[in-house]
Amino acid sequence: MDYVTEERRPKKYRNYKLAQAMVQLNMIDTMGYGIHEMYEKQAKRYLPLPDYDLTMPQAVKLIIYGDVVDPAYSKLLIKNTDLSIMEIIALDRVQKGQNISKGMARELQRKNLIEGRRPNYYVSSSVAEATNKKAKYIRNRIQDDTFYMQLILDYIDKYECATRPDIDSLLIPTLSEVLDEKQKITKIGHLLTKLRKIEKIENVGVGRYSKWVMK
């Protein structure tokens, strides 16, 4: 992220000849402006911005999207050509379901560029459609929870019972990237409590031997 902003871009290389040699040996990209340029080019083409995967300690994985993920995002960019690069990046994160800072979220919300509630923001495609969309998005969000709950119910229905690890491995891959591992566990805990409260399922046993069954 830092390399995208002005401060972190190299203005010139201190050892020009060394840099040239490294370029010729394909050890570094042409002029060191690559990352910033890629972001700008993708934005100009109304495409989703590149992502970095830093999970591997020895390598950096760059994902460049060749296709539009969220059409609403592209429309928005076309209509708002005066957005700053940081705003575009933040919007892009929203459309990918990733986290953004509170301050940025507030700012984007004020400009009617995003809707929804932390941490479930959505890119709004236009102010005129906002009211329609809002209802739709809220419905989507509620649907998400019922979707997850249905997954749990289906699982228990099929296998008659489910342990917590069963349910975790069932839901964790499908939960939003916004949540980290710990938050996902908490969320699943809440979902289970919810299901128990509406008396769909019940918990038997305790600790390692606890399992969920249909009520």
Add this chain to the structure above:
DNA sequence: AGAGGAGGTCCCACAAAACT
């Protein structure tokens, strides 16, 4: 027996939406 861990429950704080 006691420490530590796993899993569940309850409740609180916070923020945003909905309501009036």
Add this chain to the structure above:
DNA sequence: AGTTTTGTGGGACCTCCTCT
């Protein structure tokens, strides 16, 4: 504009099991 409702994450606490 102020108030109420709702959704969410997180912490404290409880029970019971396992390990030493």
